[in-house]
Amino acid sequence: MTNRIKDAFDKKQKNLLNIYFTAGYPRLHDTVPILKALSAAGADLIEIGMPFSDPLADGPVIQQSSTVALANGMNLRVLFEQLRGIRQDVPETPILLMGYLNPVMQFGVDNFCREAAAAGADGIILPDLPLDDYVEQYQDIFRRHNLRPVFLITPQTAPERIRRIDELTDSFLYLVSGPGTTGGANTQAEGVQEAYFQRIEAMHLRNPRLIGFGISDRASFQRACQYAEGAIIGSALIRALDGVDDAPAAASQFVSSVLK
Amino acid sequence: MIPTYQQPTERGYYGQFGGAFIPEMLYPNVEELRQQYLDILADPGFQQEYQQLLRDYVGRPTPLFEAKRLSAKYNTRIYLKREDLCHTGAHKVNNTVGQILLAKRLGKTRIIAETGAGQHGVATATVCALMGMQCIVYMGEVDMERQKPNVYRMRLLGAEVRAAMSGSRTLKDATNEAIRDWISNPVDTHYIIGSVVGPHPYPDLVARLQAVISEEMRKQLLAKTGSELPQYVVACVGGGSNAAGAFYHFLEEPSVQLVAVEAAGHGVHSGHSAATSVLGTPGIIHGSRTLLMQDEDGQITEPYSISAGLDYPGIGPLHAFLADSKRARFISIEDEAALKAVAECSRLEGIIPALETAHALAALDQLGAGPDDVVVINLSGRGDKDLETYIKYADAIM
Known part of the structure; x- marks a missing residue:
């Protein structure tokens, strides 16, 4: 079955830019205007963060944006409502929903997948969803709605587990650049990160790879693209939206600053 | 298995x-x-x-102390497992x-x-x-x-x-x-x-590392009461480690009533509470599927208790199972009752308990224990760390 994520990687093999932003931030109704702005400015994939009260894998910037979004009244019902009809305006850019398992579980995984697919989403990233639970309980539901899961890989992920993850999806692999939560700086000794990226590259996996965590600007984006099909930026965009009057314009400007 | x-x-x-x-x-x-x-x-x-x-560093085994004046007051046989005497003052x-x-x-x-x-x-x-x-x-x-x-x-x-x-x-x-x-x-x-x-x-x-508490209880009960098994084991629950340790070797003994005491804060339904077994629903917190306090969107809500050790919005998965299967009875105690229990234990037994532990003591009058029943309360910690709070609420306590 065709899927916009696959199409994006078929169309473009290098330098794909995947941008993350938090739904309902900085204002509740910024979600769709920011999404359109990111797509128009040239983002190749877009991750919409579903805010959670206790985002364990996230650093202070995304935590803060989640707190603001929740205070603004964002929740899954509101998000799906906002996204209704989005595919008329943003027909091609893949949209992934990223968040934590608990809000999805409370919504009901089946309901969630149905609503996500209806809203035009193509992939789901739930970092705290165990692989075994995915396979045993959710894989069929995801497939039924043509939603692709995306799983994370870290420098500590064992090779056999990487192979298993590679088998479980048809989208891309999310390579976490190093130890740390989102938005942190790269503090690894020189060469350590490169060795890790090259080790993964040498595995010749089925799925393309996007590098995330700690990618923040044009320089770090280009550097990451040397080792993978592209990279993911989140916290740096959120920072660029902080305190601005026109969030979609700021989002657009940010993408331009990375790409041009 | x-x-x-x-x-x-x-x-x-x-x-x-x-x-x-x-x-x-x-x-x-x-x-x-x-x-x-x-x-x-x-x-x-x-x-x-x-x-x-x-043995040599923590000071185990901790005593099992027959609390005679508390026993007289509640007309039952109360024993305190003195985890407050551990090195550092708690279990x-x-x-x-x-x-x-x-x-x-x-x-x-x-x-x-x-x-x-x-x-x-x-x-x-x-x-x-x-x-x-x-x-x-x-x-x-x-x-x-x-x-x-x-x-x-x-x-x-x-x-x-x-x-x-x-x-x-x-x-x-x-x-x-x-x-x-x-x-x-x-x-x-x-x-x-x-x-x-x-x-x-x-x-x-x-749970395994805290199980030493109930392992010792069984031996001490045998020596003091003639039976390894009491009628009640009572412990406070935030996350639930002292309760897990106190219950552990009684979990498979159906004759022993396990009583877990949660913090009700200002009242279970006041909006300022940490009574997870009552207010919680299944969900994921800190990597575990358990009962937790959350809103309808699955956002974790803020718990409240006067006690810093009990205001956790979840409980351990073992305790969620004990609550769900009704193997343990869950009681919730409000701030004020806990403070009163601090004074009572201090004055009747000469033991100043921690605020967390005071919740377990405050449940004594709800147990329904008879004069011949043996009640073991896990005295999980001492009150030194809470002195400032006790001074602040002196009027409520005294």
């Missing part, structure tokens, strides 16, 4: 509760622990070192002694911990000093304020105390920060969780 109350399944489930819902960044560490903890705990060398430290050290030995065997050199009331932080800082290991303790900013003496104790012991500034700035947020630290330091660091919470194998690991 048939899962029991004592033994979760291979994936860490007690009934529908437990598991390991963790981001990939934590997987290698948690998996390493899962694969090795049972072997390490069973290793004779580990056991020898652990038992020796429990928490049973777990940290075990986990520091485990961390050494895993080759870890850096220790992190979360703390609410500060007792687990102090117990962790203590064993880190003993073993010469680096120690970082995360503590909510609010808790740092209300448990100041413990902050100074940790610093005196050489630990670094880092303030958790997110959310309600209490135990839940300190746990989030500790987990984020572990994500950032995946190779050299062991996370000593202080309660029977978190991803598998932590709930089982901590």
